[in-house]
Amino acid sequence: GAVVSQHPSRVICKSGTSVKIECRSLDFQATTMFWYRQFPKKSLMLMATSNEGSKATYEQGVEKDKFLINHASLTLSTLTVTSAHPEDSSFYICSARSTGGRSTGELFFGEGSRLTVL
Amino acid sequence: AQRVTQPEKLLSVFKGAPVELKCNYSYSGSPELFWYVQYSRQRLQLLLRHISRESIKGFTADLNKGETSFHLKKPFAQEEDSAMYYCALSRGSRLTFGEGTQLTVNP
Numbered sequence: 036g037a038v039v040s041q042h043p044s045r046v047i048c049k050s051g052t053s054v055k056i057e058c059r060s061l062d063f064q065a066t067t068m069f070w071y072r073q074f075p076k077k078s079l080m081l082m083a084t085s086n087e088g089s090k091a092t093y094e095q096g097v098e099k100d101k102f103l104i105n106h107a108s109l110t111l112s113t114l115t116v117t118s119a120h121p122e123d124s125s126f127y128i129c130s131a132r133s134t135g136g137r138s139t140g141e142l143f144f145g146e147g148s149r150l151t152v153l
Numbered sequence: 154a155q156r157v158t159q160p161e162k163l164l165s166v167f168k169g170a171p172v173e174l175k176c177n178y179s180y181s182g183s184p185e186l187f188w189y190v191q192y193s194r195q196r197l198q199l200l201l202r203h204i205s206r207e208s209i210k211g212f213t214a215d216l217n218k219g220e221t222s223f224h225l226k227k228p229f230a231q232e233e234d235s236a237m238y239y240c241a242l243s244r245g246s247r248l249t250f251g252e253g254t255q256l257t258v259n260p
Contacts, residue, residue, distance in 0.1 A: 039196075067246060076162070078239070078252040079197075128197070132246065142248065144197040 037063045037133045041145035048119055049153055055115045056148045058129030064109035065131035070102075073126040073147070082127075085112040119152040126150075155180040157242050159251035166230050167259050174225040174254045176214075176240030185243040186223040188214055189250075192236045200225075200238070210234070230258045 038061040048054050058068055066087045071079040083104050084092040091104035101123075103115040112131075116123050128147045156179045166172050178184055188200040201209045203216040203223060214225045223240060235258045240251040 069246075069248070078250045081247060081249070084246065130197075141199055146196045 037061075037131075037141075037143045039129065039131050039143045039145040041127075041129055041148050043148060044146060045149045045151075047151045047153065050120055051118055053115055053117045054119055054150060055113055056127055056129075056150070058112045058114070058131070058145055060110045060131045060143075063131075063133050065112075065133075066109060068106060068112040068129055068131045069142075070104060070112075070114050071128040071130065073128060079128060082114075087112075116150065119150070121152045124150055124152045155184075155242050155244055155249050157240050157249050157251035159238075159240055159254050161254050162252065163255050163257070165257045165259060168232055169229050172227050172230040172234070172256065172258070174238050174240075174256065176223045176225065176251060178221050178223065178240075178242050180221075180242055180244070182244070184216070184218075186214075186216055187241045187243065187248070188212070188223075188225050189239045189241055190236050191239070197239070230256075232258045232260055234258050 040059045040061055042057045068085040070082045072082050073079045081094050082097045085104045085106040087106045087109055093099045106112040126147050126149050130142050130144045133141050158177045160175050186203045189197050190200040191197045212227045214223050216223050237253050237255050239253045241248045
């Protein structure tokens with residue numbers, strides 16, 4: 036199947052700094068990528084839909100100025116957590132929908148990025 | 154609003170026993186439902202989708218619109234089935250996940 040890669044897998048930062056997480060589709064193009072947040076022992080919560088070449092669509096309650104999303108190419112979307120605080124510590128997961136081949140339409144997930152804000 | 158409920162956070166069975174992971178949903182439209190699985194230290198991956206009506210790794214799931222359920226079943230559980238299972242409902246391109254059920258299959 037298709038591969039989605041996230042980087043970094045783990046990041047620790049100081050409160051007040053910004054952190055960028057990358058999500059790449061390695062062997063397919065993705066016009067749409069999705070960013071999720073997962074709290075411990077909880078479900079995945081959709082944060083935003085990242086659209087290539089246009090603004091991201093944020094879910095209700097998600098601060099767009101806090102979580103900046105850029106989808107500059109068909110294989111890369113980035114999530115920047117600005118002015119991070121300890122409550123932003125979480126597991127962030129991206130996914131992308133395959134647009135061709137046997138797995139057309141299937142959603143593939145990255146391995147996730149664990150953010151710890153001190 | 155769409156909502157997915159997995160009532161059991163933890164489920165433990167013995168190898169060879171039948172297993173059923175429950176999933177109920179609420180959605181006003183025509184639902185498209187999925188089961189995703191996450192094995193230890195691996196990423197989330199699609200297990201099966203209701204429109205395919207397929208059996209993957211011995212698992213099946215039938216959509217019951219009357220009961221608004223999409224329970225995942227396997228007649229004979231294997232140790233390698235131990236994982237976190239998420240039921241998900243799709244509205245367009247957006248997925249809503251249940252809270253997940255951690256399945257442990259004991260030898």
